[in-house]
Amino acid sequence: MVYPTPRLLNGPAKTPLWKRRLWGLRFLFQPLETLEARHRAYGDDYRVSQPDRTPALVYFSSPEALEAIFTAKPDQFSAGGGNQILRELLGDHGIVLLEGAAHQRQRQLLMPPFHGDRMRSYGQVIQSITAQATRSWTVGTAFAVRPVMQAISLQVILQAVFGLENGPRYEPLRQTLSQMLDGFGSPFGTMFLFYRFLQQDWGAWSPWGRFLRLRQQIDALLYAEIANRRVHPDAARTDILALLMAARDSEGQPMGDEELRDELVTLLFAGHETTASALAWALYWIVLLPDVRSKLLAELEALDAQADPVTISRLPYLQAVCQETLRLYPIAISAFPRVVKQPMSIAGYALEPGTVIMPSIYLAHHRAAVYPEPKQFRPERFLERQYSPYEYLPFGGGDRRCIGSAFALFEMKLVLAQLLSQFELTLLNQQPIRPTRRGLTVAPSDRLRMKVTGMRC
Numbered sequence: 001m002v003y004p005t006p007r008l009l010n011g012p013a014k015t016p017l018w019k020r021r022l023w024g025l026r027f028l029f030q031p032l033e034t035l036e037a038r039h040r041a042y043g044d045d046y047r048v049s050q051p052d053r054t055p056a057l058v059y060f061s062s063p064e065a066l067e068a069i070f071t072a073k074p075d076q077f078s079a080g081g082g083n084q085i086l087r088e089l090l091g092d093h094g095i096v097l098l099e100g101a102a103h104q105r106q107r108q109l110l111m112p113p114f115h116g117d118r119m120r121s122y123g124q125v126i127q128s129i130t131a132q133a134t135r136s137w138t139v140g141t142a143f144a145v146r147p148v149m150q151a152i153s154l155q156v157i158l159q160a161v162f163g164l165e166n167g168p169r170y171e172p173l174r175q176t177l178s179q180m181l182d183g184f185g186s187p188f189g190t191m192f193l194f195y196r197f198l199q200q201d202w203g204a205w206s207p208w209g210r211f212l213r214l215r216q217q218i219d220a221l222l223y224a225e226i227a228n229r230r231v232h233p234d235a236a237r238t239d240i241l242a243l244l245m246a247a248r249d250s251e252g253q254p255m256g257d258e259e260l261r262d263e264l265v266t267l268l269f270a271g272h273e274t275t276a277s278a279l280a281w282a283l284y285w286i287v288l289l290p291d292v293r294s295k296l297l298a299e300l301e302a303l304d305a306q307a308d309p310v311t312i313s314r315l316p317y318l319q320a321v322c323q324e325t326l327r328l329y330p331i332a333i334s335a336f337p338r339v340v341k342q343p344m345s346i347a348g349y350a351l352e353p354g355t356v357i358m359p360s361i362y363l364a365h366h367r368a369a370v371y372p373e374p375k376q377f378r379p380e381r382f383l384e385r386q387y388s389p390y391e392y393l394p395f396g397g398g399d400r401r402c403i404g405s406a407f408a409l410f411e412m413k414l415v416l417a418q419l420l421s422q423f424e425l426t427l428l429n430q431q432p433i434r435p436t437r438r439g440l441t442v443a444p445s446d447r448l449r450m451k452v453t454g455m456r457c
């Protein structure tokens with residue numbers, strides 16, 4: 001659409017500092033409610049910052065604006081710069097914080113292992129990790145859903161990154177990564193990522209002190225693994241660390257230890273907690289809604305007993321269930337921030353350099369005009385029509401779109417198919433499960449618990 005004159009973004013009038021701080025806290029503790037309240041007040045595209053404040057902070061969820069953002073030339077935004085909040089966790093050199101040509105190069109390197117044949121070769125690994133994680137389940141076994149899904153997805157990403165041989169660092173790394181993430185597993189824990197003044201090392205028992213010590217342990221394990229690979233190179237390895245170590249930049253230089261560490265941490269974090277939360281939500285909806293469950297079971301039962309992972313991953317209703325799961329409560333409620341580099345216009349709004357753009361995935365997925373009855377879990381909507389990448393964007397978009405989207409969906413489908421084919425499950429808690437903040441993501445609360453009520457095979 002062409003706008004003859006610049007449009008003005010709606011947003012809060014001048015507000016005292018204490019009130020703004022309260023909104024900040026509300027966003028931490030009730031992110032979805034806060035987004036909805038602002039959306040009701042200001043519409044699809046709005047500013048959060050004060051009217052006179054530069055740089056501005058702007059949320060966009062109209063398909064028109066999202067299309068303009070995701071199709072903009074990479075040099076119009078600085079994306080890594082908007083992700084400073086992640087720097088403490090991921091370091092300076094991971095793909096999320098890279099810019100320009102270095103970012104493109106790293107994407108080209110990392111995309112292939114998460115797609116096509118390389119991705120499909122993980123099918124049986126995912127199935128055997130799921131079997132191992134549920135091996136002890138019998139009728140009456142009760143379990144907290146998200147932690148089990150996290151144990152599965154963490155093992156999957158560890159094997160993709162480091163290869164199939166479980167070395168001596170594998171188990172300590174698994175445990176330390178889980179402990180670190182659990183530190184940010186509540187809105188309270190997340191405050192330490194958002195508020196720099198809380199980032200104080202008051203010893204091993206203080207939240208930030210604990211984080212720093214765990215990070216040190218993770219770094220030591222990763223650097224030891226890198227050193228070991230340098231001493232004992234093995235050209236036959238096809239895991240992601242081997243790929244990263246073999247890569248050369250435009251000047252023919254390999255990645256240094258620190259760069260390797262930052263990339264490994266990025267992949268380990270980005271690649272498992274998101275998938276675990278999505279799996280937990282999917283299982284919740286399937287067990288909660290009998291109609292969804294019976295349609296899914298009918299689809300799985302119609303499969304040949306020897307169906308391979310790729311055939312399972314192509315089941316249309318299973319695909320629709322995963323898509324609807326990621327629509328209703330997208331794990332990342334917004335894509336990574338983009339920072340405007342030069343004056344530009346998005347959907348008729350004139351934006352100054354420095355403006356921080358938040359593409360709001362949650363609000364885009366709840367537009368009633370696109371998704372009638374947006375609060376209802378209805379996988380059929382994905383069988384009835386196709387959505388554009390600016391209406392449906394659980395993995396973000398443009399040149400920062402998630403590199404693990406195909407891998408995550410593949411993993412979700414295989415784990416769900418296996419759990420449903422083997423176990424009859426019931427919810428232990430009859431009250432609705434609400435989304436709660438986990439670091440930068442939103443996940444089902446830990447009240448989501450289930451019990452095995454029957455064995456199917």
Ligand code: HEM
Pocket residue numbers: 095096097107114266267268270271272274275278326330331332334335336337394395396397398399400401402403404405407408
């Ligand atoms: C259900 C699971 C997942 C969800 C919902 C998810 C979501 C996202 C989102 C919203 C972004 C930001 C995109 C943007 O700003 O436009 C992102 C980026 C990213 N994701 Fe995922 N993700 C998932 C799984 C994975 C997996 C399995 C990996 C594997 C390693 C992964 C690796 C990454 C990386 C490396 C980036 C940064 C890409 C870049 O900066 O170029 N994610 N993801």
